[in-house]
Amino acid sequence: MLITKDIKLADVILQNYHLIPIISRFGIKFGFGDKSVGQICTQYHIKTNFFLEIVNAFNDKDYKPYEKLKNMSLSLTVSYLLKSHYYYNKVKLPFIENLIDSLEWEGEDNLKNKNVLKKFFRQYRKEVNEHTANEETEIYPYVLELEQNYNNTGKVSVSFLEKLKTKSIKDYADTHDELNSSLLDLKNIIIKYLYPAENKDITVQILIEIFKLEKDMTDHTELEEKVVIPVAEKIETELKKRY
Amino acid sequence: MAVKFSFLIVEKSYIIRSGLMQIISNFYETGVVNELHNVDTLLKKLSEVNADVLIINAKLIAAVPELILDIRKRFEQLKLVVFAGTRREADEFPGFDLKISVDEPKHLIVEKIQSLINEIKPKKDNNLSENLSEREKDVVKQIALGKTNKEIGEALFISPHTVITHRKNITGKLGIKTVSGLTVYAILNNLIKIEDAV
The missing domain is CATH 1.10.10.10 (Winged helix-like DNA-binding domain superfamily/Winged helix DNA-binding domain)
Structure with missing residues (x-):
């Protein structure tokens, strides 16, 4: 289903509940009655076109939003990516870690299994944290600065010119693969090799959470690789020519 | 880990491409499915995606018959599937491992592709046993x-x-x-x- 601005947001959610975290990432709170997507976007000062591209891409894996997003301001995509980072680091990962923490095994393996899983997950969390922190302090600010200076025909600061000379967006070749592999490993470990825990409902919950997180992160990476990096690269090349 | 095959579909029409994607996605052995709209970058794409099965519209081949010979030479393991509007049209193309036509019913197409998959499976399937030595x-x-x-x-x-x-x-x-x-x-x-x- 293609989501448009005239559809009621309630219907959108009822049709695909996976959009719930995406919508809350935009700051939208429930209890919105029969308002349409367009009305709610206006109420929350969200750019409707941008919102539609993001939810449609998440809703339908064959929907490719990249071309349209490339024509919108990068600051929109970047601010959305920042919100996803928050969601991963502060909401989802701690939640999964708590679930892992509450697993119980019978007998002497309890401590071993718990510790080994926890250690693995902590390590993964740390990697995600470092990865997103690097993007937030290095990549995104540079990308935004590129866009700002590209649109600005006035005077350019010396410090930016210096950056333009020394930096290259290409240097930020990504390490998403490693993060992805860790999630895949964790799925295989739990599904195939971990001795079943006593509280199997929690095991099920953990697995479902991992699958959801994986899908969310894949979409996230695609936004970076197919929108932010190529657009920034293009702007960078032109700015390097200009100055 | 189960063996998955990589498919490459070459077809201009979006409608037909998505129809083929839909059929291909039904097989357990299906891994990555890539799409191309024309044959311009076909050779490059084939090595990039490391395709096991190539499915191509007969009309695209008709214009460049030498391309298929070239592909045969370079990618010996690759299975070639041609599809055409009618079965008679498909028969005009020799050198393919499988021919399908748009007017065939679903079960026939599925059976044909499954047997093609079964043919290549043993070659890739050398470590299905999950026990470590x-x-x-x-x-x-x-x-x-x-x-x-x-x-x-x-x-x-x-x-x-x-x-x-x-x-x-x-x-x-x-x-x-x-x-x-x-x-x-x-x-x-x-x-x-x-x-x-x-």
Whole structure:
């Protein structure tokens, strides 16, 4: 289903509940009655076109939003990516870690299994944290600065010119693969090799959470690789020519 | 890990392409499915995606018949499937492993593609058994202890190159790729003690 601005947001959610975290990432709170997507976007000062591209891409894996997003301001995509980072680091990962923490095994393996899983997950969390922190302090600010200076025909600061000379967006070749592999490993470990825990409902919950997180992160990476990096690269090349 | 095949569909029309995608996605063995709109970058794409099966519209071939000979020569293992508007049209193209036509019913098309998949399966299917050999267990143990390929080679009296081959096979069998993941596996299976892990 293609989501448009005239559809009621309630219907959108009822049709695909996976959009719930995406919508809350935009700051939208429930209890919105029969308002349409367009009305709610206006109420929350969200750019409707941008919102539609993001939810449609998440809703339908064959929907490719990249071309349209490339024509919108990068600051929109970047601010959305920042919100996803928050969601991963502060909401989802701690939640999964708590679930892992509450697993119980019978007998002497309890401590071993718990510790080994926890250690693995902590390590993964740390990697995600470092990865997103690097993007937030290095990549995104540079990308935004590129866009700002590209649109600005006035005077350019010396410090930016210096950056333009020394930096290259290409240097930020990504390490998403490693993060992805860790999630895949964790799925295989739990599904195939971990001795079943006593509280199997929690095991099920953990697995479902991992699958959801994986899908969310894949979409996230695609936004970076197919929108932010190529657009920034293009702007960078032109700015390097200009100055 | 189950063996998955990579498909490449070459077709101009979006409607037909998505129809083919829909059919292909039904097979258990289906891995990645890539699409191309024309034959311009076909050779490049084939090596890029490491395709096992190429499905191409007869009309696109008709314009460049020599291309198929070239593909045959370069990609010996690749299975070639041509599809056309009618069965008679499809028959006009020799040198293909399979011919399908748009007017065939679903079950026929599915059966044909499944038997093609079965044909290539044994060739790729060399490590379906998920049990690690004793040697592979030794390697997992060393990885979990935090050793480098060179160190593992020295410890087990094998070349670093052999270590890499073992690692590839281990990942293929277990579905675990990262060092931390393999460490978890090693501890859960009592190959090493948790205190010894890095």
